[in-house]
Amino acid sequence: MQQTLEPVITAAWLAAWDKGDLDALDALMAEGYTRTSKATGATVDLAGLKAEIASVREAFPDLRTTLDDIVVGEGTVAVFWTSTGTHAHEYLGVPATGLTVHTRGSNILVLDPRGRVLQETVTWDGSELLAGLGIRPLRGIAAPPAPEPEDEDAQPSLDTMKAFNRQFITGVTVVTTKEGDRPKGLAANAYCSVSLEPPLVLVCVQKTSSTYPALFSSSHLGINILGADQKPTVGVFASKSPDKFAEVDWHEGPHGSPLIDCSAASIEAEIQERFQAKTHTVFICRVRHAEVDGAAPMVYKAGHFFDGGQLVEL
Ligand SMILES: Cc1cc2nc3c(=O)[nH]c(=O)nc-3n(C[C@H](O)[C@H](O)[C@H](O)COP(=O)(O)O)c2cc1C
Structure with missing residues (x-):
């Protein structure tokens, strides 16, 4: 029986994962089959495995798998595999990025006396598909969102948080991308320089x-630090106007991101990580191109805008 295992496993595995023929697994798995993820500790039955494969295939329809090695032992089989696919539809709550992911794992199969798989242990977890795309939830793996804390005393009130934020002074940026040929963008002050070497923001x-769906699926984005004389531009990019770029002059960066003319400074950066932080996504980007005008920047505090050229040095 064991001599014939390799082709049987290969055929069923590829039929299920690459072609969506989930019933091809039926002959391979024993009654009472269970699959346990080492990453999460979660155990599912055959129906659970089929549901997982179906959801991965829905999100990555062109999934292609290579079984790199199948090592048959006494009552056990180790399967080493690599998969590649394009993130074409939402997966674990993360909208399509259009990016290609490469992921790999190894499974240990425990066989019953008839050579069918009774238990399977997997080193891999579906969230690794997202990790391979540079998407990581801030808390652990992509499990259902943690429930909101019930104890309101454990955190400051909304008003206190707003008051706290009003004490913080920032510049104002316009973050840009393209949706097809259409430039898109929004005003954002949640910008921060992360490191200079490498240049991360x-x-x-x-x-x-x-703007978010287009931004999320972009490889690059633009960040424009507005100058003190660009107040009308803030109004436009803080609005929901369908064609914000009709109201400003702009040009493309080397990777196609819209850069707003006469900004105090503009960068084009490659998106490297997309951290999920509940209502927001934190984009970590590596700067590929920079233009610095040197004009006085706009300053923002507590809902008001100021001339960054008029600051008084302490
Ligand atoms: C000064 C200022 C700072 C802002 N900062 C952010 C920010 O950091 N992140 C964000 O998502 N929205 C921020 N906003 C709000 C967006 O600009 C606003 O919701 C906008 O309408 C979004 O446009 P869109 O839905 O067309 O993308 C800011 C608005 C202003 C006026």
């Missing part, structure tokens, strides 16, 4: 933003 964008 971050921006936080709310998932309800109309």
Whole structure:
């Protein structure tokens, strides 16, 4: 029986994962089959495995798997595999990025006396598909969101948090991308320089933003630090106007991101991580191109805008 295992496993595995023929697994698995993920500790039955495969295939329809090695032992089989696919539809709550992911794992199969798989232990977890795309939830793996804390005393009130944020002074940026040929963007002050070597920056964008889906699936984005004389531009990019770029002059960065003319400074950056932070996504980006005008920047505090050229040095 064991001599014939390799082709049987290969055929069923590829039929299920690459072609969506989930019933091809029926002959391979024993009654009472269970599959346990080492990453999460979760155990599912055959129906659970089929549901997982179906959801991965829905999100990554062109999934292609290579079984790199199948090592048959006494009552056990180790399967080492690699998969590649394009993130074409939502997966674990993360909208399609259009990016290609490569992921790999190993499974230990425990066989029953008839050579069918009774138990399977997997080193891999579905969230690794997202990790391979540079998407990591802030808390652990992509499990259902943690429930909101019930104890309101454990955190400051909304008003206190707003008051706290009003004490913080920032500049104002416009974060941009393209949706097809259409430039898109929003005003954002949640910008921060992360490091100089390598040149990393971050921006936080709310998932309800109309710019967000295009931003999420972009490889690059633009960040424009507005100058003190660009107040009308803030109004435009803080609005929901369908064609914000009709109201400003702009040009493309080397990777196609819209850069707003006469900004105090603009960068184009490659998106490297997309951290899920409940209502927002934190984009960590590596700067690929920079233009610095040197004009006085706009300053923002507590809902008001100021001339960054008029600051008084302490
Ligand atoms: C000064 C200022 C700072 C803002 N900062 C952010 C920010 O950091 N992240 C964000 O998602 N929205 C921020 N907003 C809100 C968005 O600009 C606003 O919701 C906008 O309408 C989004 O446009 P969109 O839905 O067309 O993308 C800010 C607005 C202003 C006026």
